[in-house]
Amino acid sequence: MVTQFVLRKQKKNAAGECPVQMIVYFDGARLACSIGEKCKVTDWNADRQQFRRSYPLAEDANRLLARLTADVLSWWRTLRATGEAPTLAGLRAALRPAPAAKVAVVEQYSLTQLNEEHGLALRARGYADHTLRQRKMMGSWLVAYEQASGELLDPTTYDLATHDRLLTYLRFDRNLAQNTVASVVRGLKVLLRWCREERGLAVGVELRKLQGRHADVVKMWLSADDLKALATVMLPEYLGRVRDVLLFCCYTGLRYSDVWALQPGNLHEWNGARVLRLVQTKTRTGVSIYLTEAAGAILDKYADRERLRLLPVLANQVMNRYLKRVGKYAGLTAPVVVAEQVDGVIIKSSVPKYELLTTHTARHTFATQSLLRGMPVEVLQKVMGHAKIQTTLIYAKVIEDLQHQTMRRVWEGQGAMDSTGAQSSQICAVEPSAA
Template sequence: MVTQFVLRKQKQNKAGECPVQMVVYFDGARLACSTGEKCKPADWNEDRQQFRRSYPLAEEANDLLKLMAGNVLKWWRGVRAAGEVPTVAGLKAALRPAAVEQPAPELLVVEELRRFREVMRGRGLMWNTLRHYLVTSNWLRDFEAWAGRQLTVSGYDLATHDALLAYLRTERELSPNSLYTVGKDLRRLFGYLRDERGQRLQVEPRRLRVAYEETDKVFLSAQELERLRVAVLPTTLAPVRDVFLFCCYTGLRYSDVLQLHGGNVEALPDGSGRVLRLTQTKTRTKVSVYLTAAAAALLERYAGPERAGAGARLLPVYQNQVMNRYLKRIALLAGLERAVEQVDVMGGQVRKRAAALRELVTMHTARHTFATQSLLRGMPVEVLQRIMGHANIKTTLVYAKIMEDFQHQTMRRIWDGQGATSDNAGALDSQICAVEPAAA
């Protein structure tokens, strides 16, 4: 086979350019077709059958001619091996081979979860919710390293999902509610990929559900709260105790008491007291909380000139980890030794142990304490729901750990004519929200 490139000068166009033609000789047969390239006669070297240096991008153009010659040679070898007859159509196809359609790259679940998180950030999801996606991503990467394979969107089916859950439950010994978080995040991701990105899935997103298990809420009784209030503490711990008590009296989360400022406090029009009006950090729900005498006294304790401005923080709140660490020491000094059963599910096994209350107290214990003590005092659940900022009353009813006591109390009040606080584990109103806290 012999290949030549010829400039067809007789086909010159108005711009003075002539087409470059390829001529191929096959064992006595001759085929010719256009290369699609053009140039002026002055830019073509007939002896070397290539473009001169005067031609714009001559080096690239000559490389293209070499590539065409190589493609034709491969084509000819294939035709000869198959015993076929070379044709002009085959020659043209060899000169301009059709682009091989590359398969779409596999979408990786971890990478799509990262992109989904950024989309949700743009749609206004809060930091705490976005943080869950990071945790789930880390668990998925751990599974990939353990299984020796990557999770792909197109390959994620129920068998893969079961293998993931089995790994997280047995190898990582995650709690049922941690598994619930993984299922929830994956359900949202795959629903988004199917409904908003048009991806074809092997699994129905709603089938990636993992059951949620309610955990017991740790809270303080009235007597325990009083012992905490009057405990003699070092000066370094007293502010932490005061912030904790304030949350017990108002039901605020740590994230809300951390950012509490003067603009959140308003006096009632009738002069009967003050209220906190704020937007909750976690849910962005607006709530209004009446400041009882005990809560107001704690604010007054820290109402110095440095906190007089509208934007100044009202209470000395440390980082959450520091607060929780100090609270363990405070609870120890207050003698909160009541045994509390802790039930965990690890590796598919239920584990029970008794722990001292002082080991379990955290800043969120204050919110649980407010909810349970409010119910024990007869506060309607609907009112508590508004104060806590729960969108669904079922969330408020999670605090039904004390509802058995509440039911007994209600029956005594209705059937035996006893007062709501006559026999309630010491839950007297004067012990909680109507007493002036002693100086620390």
């Protein structure tokens, strides 16, 4: 086999350039093919069959000629091994091989990374810290699942099978409560909707099909007798402070985060009395709360202390631990039935009331006691800072006393309420507690 490169001067174009042609001789057969390069006659060295230095990028062009020669030689050896005859089409294919098929690169996304971006977006948009903490907690569970299973949670491939594997891990491998898992599912749906609507990703599952059932939990609240027992029980000083904070929240409906942040600037005069004006930490809703005599007495008890906060509020976990001691001292030992779902089976057990006492019990107590005293639901909604009245109505549904009183009054004409809307036996006339 012999290979030559020639300049076809008879094919000169308007710019004075001539095409370079490759001629290959195979045992008497001759094949000619253009290599796609052109140059002027003065840029071509016919003796050496290569480009002169005057040709732009002559070194690269001559390397091309050498590579073409090697490609044709390799092609010729393949033909001899298979016994095939050389053809012009084969020569052209050897000189210009078809480009290798591009391997499609599938871009992958991680819900854990996207959750971090979502959290930054929510923070920039001014969402409350409570919401940001929920997103961060959900992200930690997603990270734990990816590390434990070795499976990337990609929103574009997330399907019901993946969802069930995630729930199985959270519920059984990590022993999370059913409502905690339901909260993760709720946050996951928010994240996937954000991926689809704001990041343009093709989410691979219908969000309505992502299930995570929420179990109803009975809201525990304190009766008027419970409040009286708490207010009058003798306690060590450190527990007395914890008890006072609890009672103050029972009289005002404040969450732990709000009572912890109370400052002198939240106190205002109103019509000869005092009110609290604050922006709730969780919802950032502005509320105004009238201070009853009992609530005001608790504030006055700690007024002489120089500090930034109005009340001696401890860390929430410490408060909850101490409150169980307070409840036990106060005799809150009535059994309360609690239900837990384990492997789809409802398991019920009785525990003393004081074991369920937490700082949030005070908020439930304020709501239920306010309704028992005849406070309109619309007013209670404003005091508690609920965005939707449906949230406030939850308390009306769980107050059996209110239901029974109403039925007795309507059907039997008994149990008439006083001017406040509650029976005298339900009025919580609690005197300010002693130190």
